[in-house]
Amino acid sequence: ILNVEQSPQSLHVQEGDSTNFTCSFPSSNFYALHWYRWETAKSPEALFVMTLNGDEKKKGRISATLNTKEGYSYLYIKGSQPEDSATYLCAPTEGDKLIFGTGTRLQVFP
Amino acid sequence: KAGVTQTPRYLIKTRGQQVTLSCSPISGHRSVSWYQQTPGQGLQFLFEYFSETQRNKGNFPGRFSGRQFSNSRSEMNVSTLELGDSALYLCASSLLPTSGLDTQYFGPGTRLTVL
Numbered sequence: 001i002l003n004v005e006q007s008p009q010s011l012h013v014q015e016g017d018s019t020n021f022t023c024s025f026p027s028s029n030f031y032a033l034h035w036y037r038w039e040t041a042k043s044p045e046a047l048f049v050m051t052l053n054g055d056e057k058k059k060g061r062i063s064a065t066l067n068t069k070e071g072y073s074y075l076y077i078k079g080s081q082p083e084d085s086a087t088y089l090c091a092p093t094e095g096d097k098l099i100f101g102t103g104t105r106l107q108v109f110p
Numbered sequence: 111k112a113g114v115t116q117t118p119r120y121l122i123k124t125r126g127q128q129v130t131l132s133c134s135p136i137s138g139h140r141s142v143s144w145y146q147q148t149p150g151q152g153l154q155f156l157f158e159y160f161s162e163t164q165r166n167k168g169n170f171p172g173r174f175s176g177r178q179f180s181n182s183r184s185e186m187n188v189s190t191l192e193l194g195d196s197a198l199y200l201c202a203s204s205l206l207p208t209s210g211l212d213t214q215y216f217g218p219g220t221r222l223t224v225l
Binding site for chain 1: 158165168200208
């Protein structure tokens, strides 16, 4: 089973700060990587599906990059808002299954 | 379009009992996957069903089983409950069998507590 690591485990930032976190995974046999956002008491919500080395995806203030050769993906949030508070999960694929990391828990204070 | 629904939302059982959880996918979705989340662990894959057939199974004991009906609704059963089965159980649906590229849409989960 893939070893997926996300760092940091948790992050506290002030409203307006920009932040980023990392997802690390084995680079061999890479196929795709998913990012999800999971707010407390809600369902995980898909953010991005990334496949190509150098891929960059953007959704509003959130963007992600992918480096398949070295086995990592970064998620960036520009100008964090309190509504960005959530756990951010990455999930590279192994075969046709998603293997989830334990997530980065982000709290944005007003 | 209605999202993925799961029932019940909360459940309390005692050791040795069995439990059945239900998941209704988004209309038109034929693939349903189940995940378990325990404190400190990422979402652990249990199994995936597509067109009433189990496509994939995670590394869980045989006490965990599932099935899918012709309307794509899925149930998950855990027999002989153990304290360690206390967890949040999530299901996710997608239009096609999971290939790694499809987005999975998650339900709100069922919180199972085993006493």
